[in-house]
Amino acid sequence: MIVGEPRQAPLGNTTKLVGVEGDEAHEPEFMGRKYRYDLLDTVAEILPNARRCMYCLKPEAELVNVVRDDEIEYASYSNVAVCGSVWVCPVCSHVISEQRREETQDRLNVWHAAGFPTYHIIHTIQHHQGESCKVVVDGLLDAMTRFWNGKVVRRLQEENSLVGRVAALEGTYGFNGWHPHRHTTVFGEKWLTDEELNTLEREMSAYWQAVLERTGRYASVDYGLKIVRGSDMLADYLNKFGRLPSSEEALRAWTEASELTKANLKVSSSGLSMMGLLVAYDQTHEPEIAALFREYAEAFKGKKQLVWSPGMIDRIEALRITPRPEPVSRANRIICQIPREQWHEICKRRLRGKVLVVAGRGGDQALKDYLQGEGIRDCYYPYLEIDVLEEGVTIDLYEYVWGEVRGGDLAGDDLAGDQAGPLADVYQKSIFAIN
Numbered sequence: 001m002i003v004g005e006p007r008q009a010p011l012g013n014t015t016k017l018v019g020v021e022g023d024e025a026h027e028p029e030f031m032g033r034k035y036r037y038d039l040l041d042t043v044a045e046i047l048p049n050a051r052r053c054m055y056c057l058k059p060e061a062e063l064v065n066v067v068r069d070d071e072i073e074y075a076s077y078s079n080v081a082v083c084g085s086v087w088v089c090p091v092c093s094h095v096i097s098e099q100r101r102e103e104t105q106d107r108l109n110v111w112h113a114a115g116f117p118t119y120h121i122i123h124t125i126q127h128h129q130g131e132s133c134k135v136v137v138d139g140l141l142d143a144m145t146r147f148w149n150g151k152v153v154r155r156l157q158e159e160n161s162l163v164g165r166v167a168a169l170e171g172t173y174g175f176n177g178w179h180p181h182r183h184t185t186v187f188g189e190k191w192l193t194d195e196e197l198n199t200l201e202r203e204m205s206a207y208w209q210a211v212l213e214r215t216g217r218y219a220s221v222d223y224g225l226k227i228v229r230g231s232d233m234l235a236d237y238l239n240k241f242g243r244l245p246s247s248e249e250a251l252r253a254w255t256e257a258s259e260l261t262k263a264n265l266k267v268s269s270s271g272l273s274m275m276g277l278l279v280a281y282d283q284t285h286e287p288e289i290a291a292l293f294r295e296y297a298e299a300f301k302g303k304k305q306l307v308w309s310p311g312m313i314d315r316i317e318a319l320r321i322t323p324r325p326e327p328v329s330r331a332n333r334i335i336c337q338i339p340r341e342q343w344h345e346i347c348k349r350r351l352r353g354k355v356l357v358v359a360g361r362g363g364d365q366a367l368k369d370y371l372q373g374e375g376i377r378d379c380y381y382p383y384l385e386i387d388v389l390e391e392g393v394t395i396d397l398y399e400y401v402w403g404e405v406r407g408g409d410l411a412g413d414d415l416a417g418d419q420a421g422p423l424a425d426v427y428q429k430s431i432f433a434i435n
């Protein structure tokens with residue numbers, strides 16, 4: 001897909017966002033998107049040495065394209081390099097978690113349609129205020145490996161016809177410090193009775209305690225390991241992963257986490273997610289939050305967010321009766337091409353999100369007006385220029401250019417740099433021809 005965001009962002013998960021201005025206040029979906037792009041600069045500020053997302057042009061590319069899907073009034077960029085981090089990037093994590101959610105949901109559907117159940121297990125580990133994030137996360141992952149490889153758990157899986165699993169990792173920062181936990185959906189080939197499920201939870205929980213003890217850690221006897229009937233829980237959970245909390249939510253969680261004097265008060269169970277830390281920092285600029293974000297980034301770097309057990313995907317695919325529907329191919333147009341210098345000006349002034357919102361909602365002319373109003377000139381608006389293309393030669397060039405665009409797989413992958421490069425050249429020539 002084109003660099004940017006999934007075109008069918010789920011409704012209702014980006015409501016109540018900060019940074020809302022004027023008449024846009026009633027359009028949280030758009031503003032949520034704008035804010036995610038704005039937060040790219042917050043990440044760059046906190047992690048100055050990390051690869052900047054959506055800043056550098058792809059190799060060989062000279063122009064950043066704004067691509068618009070007219071049918072759903074949605075714009076995205078192509079020709080810019082993305083960081084691809086599910087852990088620290090507000091834009092990429094949203095895209096990745098949405099893709100994973102769709103894929104996971106689809107596989108769960110296939111499994112359930114075949115008449116089989118799933119069970120959802122949450123593993124947590126006790127943590128202490130002041131303990132480093134890396135220590136707690138590594139401790140959890142190490143214990144998880146021991147848990148699933150342990151003889152007891154292997155026996156339990158066999159007895160209960162549990163044939164595979166998919167697990168997601170998350171870390172939040174809460175009242176007692178770092179709180180990494182793992183959500184696992186286990187695929188069963190037999191429906192367990194409530195009694196069998198209770199027994200399974202009791203035995204797995206006891207084994208989880210034993211594993212943690214052996215590694216010098218511990219978990220709450222009541223909350224260390226929980227099992228519930230599965231349905232769509234993991235997909236729901238992934239759906240929340242790239243979600244931005246509102247500034248009020250983030251600030252409340254931060255206040256609760258940092259108020260040590262109220263140790264006896266009950267606090268928000270979830271704590272602050274990575275996105276929450278980012279929003280809290282953006283709102284307060286407290287160095288302490290930046291330090292936590294850096295610690296989090298370091299601890300999660302290179303870790304897998306979602307892991308399927310070997311063979312599980314094949315097992316599910318073997319049950320698929322009707323093929324997965326192909327994604328709808330849409331007619332995208334490049335409505336604006338932005339030269340490097342102007343692009344970096346847009347980045348510097350935190351306009352990347354706003355440009356997409358304007359381009360998506362208003363289209364070519366609205367984008368041109370907006371950018372010119374911001375003093376950003378010399379961008380190319382191919383479809384607006386068509387009116388002035390009167391001479392046959394330029395029309396030919398125009399046709400050639402847009403034939404290239406339409407011939408390319410715009411609705412599939414990014415418009416690749418090597419495709420956009422010559423295209424930009426021809427287009428520039430056509431501009432030259434007009435003048």
Ligand SMILES: [Zn+2]
Nearest residue numbers: 053083089092
């Ligand atoms: Zn990114």
